[in-house]
Every structure is written in structure tokens, then in C-alpha cells.
Amino acid sequence: MLKILKSFARRILQRIFKKRENIKIGFYGPPNAGKTSVANRICKDWTGEEIGIVSKIPHETRHVQFKEKVNIDHKGKTLAFKIVDTPGLATKIDYEDFMKFGVKKGQAKKRAKEATQGIIESIQWLEDMDAVIVVLDAAENPYSQVNITIIGNLVARKIPTLVVANKIDLKKASIKKVEAAFPDYDVVGISAKEGTGFDDFYEALFRLSKRV
Amino acid sequence: MKHKKIRGLSLQVIPFAELRELSISERVKKILGLVLNDKIVIVHGRLRAEEEARLIEDTMAMVDHVKSFKGIELAVIEPDMRRENIIVRMKHNIAKSLVGDSSALTVVGPASIIKEIKRDPKKIELFLK
Numbered sequence: 001m002l003k004i005l006k007s008f009a010r011r012i013l014q015r016i017f018k019k020r021e022n023i024k025i026g027f028y029g030p031p032n033a034g035k036t037s038v039a040n041r042i043c044k045d046w047t048g049e050e051i052g053i054v055s056k057i058p059h060e061t062r063h064v065q066f067k068e069k070v071n072i073d074h075k076g077k078t079l080a081f082k083i084v085d086t087p088g089l090a091t092k093i094d095y096e097d098f099m100k101f102g103v104k105k106g107q108a109k110k111r112a113k114e115a116t117q118g119i120i121e122s123i124q125w126l127e128d129m130d131a132v133i134v135v136l137d138a139a140e141n142p143y144s145q146v147n148i149t150i151i152g153n154l155v156a157r158k159i160p161t162l163v164v165a166n167k168i169d170l171k172k173a174s175i176k177k178v179e180a181a182f183p184d185y186d187v188v189g190i191s192a193k194e195g196t197g198f199d200d201f202y203e204a205l206f207r208l209s210k211r212v
Numbered sequence: 213m214k215h216k217k218i219r220g221l222s223l224q225v226i227p228f229a230e231l232r233e234l235s236i237s238e239r240v241k242k243i244l245g246l247v248l249n250d251k252i253v254i255v256h257g258r259l260r261a262e263e264e265a266r267l268i269e270d271t272m273a274m275v276d277h278v279k280s281f282k283g284i285e286l287a288v289i290e291p292d293m294r295r296e297n298i299i300v301r302m303k304h305n306i307a308k309s310l311v312g313d314s315s316a317l318t319v320v321g322p323a324s325i326i327k328e329i330k331r332d333p334k335k336i337e338l339f340l341k
Binding site: 003004089090091092093094112113116117119120123124126141143144145146148149152153155156 | 260261262264265268269271272273275276282283284285286287288323329330331
């Protein structure tokens with residue numbers, strides 16, 4: 001409770017004394033939803049460099065990684081962001097799941113250990129975010145408890161939130177399902193892989209920044 | 213395909229009153245203590261969002277330190293109040309602030325026993341390993 005009050009007071013003070021620049025945007029969500037792919041696409045578009053490595057094996061991102069001063073232009077307006085890409089949140093980690101992707105036992109155990117620490121790191125960074133983009137896989141069931149827990153924590157901390165339904169290029173993808181699961185939020189459908197939906201995404205991102 | 217028979221399943225129901233007086237750490241410790249003993253815990257009520265986050269943090273710390281513990285499956289079942297009118301929602305919120313969210317159920321179980329908890333707005337399904 002004290003943590004939440006502190007974070008709320010800090011944001012109020014920042015609003016009064018700081019210019020709206022280098023807005024810290026956190027990318028949160030379950031593993032393999034495409035957080036790093038979305039962050040890479042944005043960073044590549046505006047800085048020419050990517051933020052991290054992507055992989056089909058879950059928990060590829062096991063440490064928080066960020067890029068400072070990402071200046072994004074949209075409709076004649078420029079805003080500077082600090083893009084923070086976080087490890088995927090999960091309630092269970094089993095090294096044997098990584099072995100199904102061909103990872104050797106020793107490496108799989110190491111990956112599992114790093115993944116557990118990454119999840120803790122992710123949750124602890126939540127305090128520092130000005131706004132959060134929750135990245136979900138539009139082809140998966142949006143009603144998972146992890147998604148609900150993330151959103152619940154953002155509400156409790158009063159952090160402005162945008163929900164991104166990624167992978168809309170997949171046949172099974174449904175933006176409507178994501179919208180139905182989170183009716184109180186702006187939901188934008190994108191494909192980080194194909195680069196579609198990013199005009200709407202930037203529009204929503206600038207709208208979100210006004211609430212910071 | 214051969215399926216293993218379930219030899220027994222231990223469920224433990226915790227009334228919310230039992231958790232109300234505990235601090236966040238104590239609540240999470242109590243739940244995880246039971247889960248570590250292979251019990252599926254049903255809490256009459258729901259944890260606050262920050263408690264759920266703490267539950268995940270502590271679970272991850274335990275996965276890191278307790279051999280063969282793979283984590284938890286977690287699900288909250290609660291009535292969908294979005295379609296109710298404002299008076300009903302107000303009554304619900306007042307009751308919630310007075311006695312805690314007793315209209316919800318929180319299910320927490322070891323990931324080594326529960327394969328998956330699937331939920332959509334209308335139902336919840338618990339799949340065992």
C-alpha cells in the first residue's frame with residue numbers, strides 16, 4: 001500500500017516539475033506475446049537500432065532492456081520516450097518446457113533460473129513506469145489470470161494503459177475477443193512481424209501520453 | 213492413449229476471514245505453504261492486485277530455490293458486474309469495502325498437479341496433469 005502511495009506521489013510531483021519528455025513506456029505481457037518484436041519495430045523505425053533478440057522459445061527476454069530518447073513523430077508532434085521491454089510474466093517456469101524446443105538440459109535449467117529472476121525484475125520495474133503497453137497475442141485466450149493480474153496492478157497504481165493485440169496476421173487472431181476481455185481500455189490491433197496497424201498504434205500512444 | 217489415474221486430490225478452502233487480519237507477506241506465505249504441500253487452495257474471496265503480484269514474485273523466488281517446484285496455477289472467479297445497473301454495482305462495492313471481496317473465489321494450485329486453468333467469461337475449467 002505504501003509503495004503505491006509513494007509511486008502515486010512521485011508521479012504527481014513529476015507532472016508538476018518535469019516536462020513531458022522521455023516518457024517511460026513499459027511493454028508488459030505474457031511470454032511470447034511479441035513484446036520485444038513490438039519494441040524492436042518502434043526502436044528500429046525511430047532510432048535505427050533494435051532493442052533485443054526475439055525467439056520462438058518462451059522467455060527469450062530474461063532481463064529488463066531499454067532504449068533511451070526514442071523520439072517519435074506523429075502528425076507534426078514529437079515526443080521522446082524511454083522504451084522499456086520487460087520479461088514476460090508467468091506463474092510457472094519448467095525447464096523441461098525449454099527442452100521441447102531443443103535446448104539442452106543444462107542450458108534449459110539456466111534459462112529457467114534467469115526467467116524466474118526476470119519475472120521478479122519485471123514486477124519491480126512496474127513502479128517506475130509512466131505508462132504501460134500491455135502486449136497480448138491476439139490468437140490466444142485473453143482471459144488468462146496473468147493478463148488480469150497485470151491490468152489489475154496497473155489500475156491499482158493508476159498507470160495509464162494501452163492494450164495491444166499483436167499477431168493479427170495469424171488466422172486465429174481476434175481483436176474482438178481482446179476488446180471484449182478489456183472493455184475499459186483502448187485496444188489496438190497490430191502485427192509487429194508485418195508492420196501493420198502502427199499508424200493506429202502511434203495515434204493511441206500519443207493519446208496515452210497525454211494522460212501521463 | 214493411457215491415462216494415469218488420480219489417486220487423490222487435496223483441496224483446502226480458506227475463508228476470507230482467516231486472511232483478513234494477515235499482512236500481505238503472511239497471506240502469500242500461508243497460500244504458498246499449502247501449495248508447496250501439494251494442496252489446491254480455494255480462497256473464499258480475492259487477493260488485491262498487488263497481493264497477486266506479490267504471490268507471483270514469491271512463487272518465482274521459490275521456483276528458484278525449492279527443487280521440483282515449478283510454480284503455480286492461479287485463477288479468480290468472480291461475478292461480472294459490468295452488465296449490472298449502477299445501484300447493484302454500488303451495493304457490491306460497498307459490501308466489498310466493508311467485508312472484502314467475498315463474492316469471488318481464488319484458486320491456487322501447484323503447477324505440478326494442475327496443468328491449466330482455462331477461463332472465459334462463462335466458465336472455468338481445471339485440467340489436472
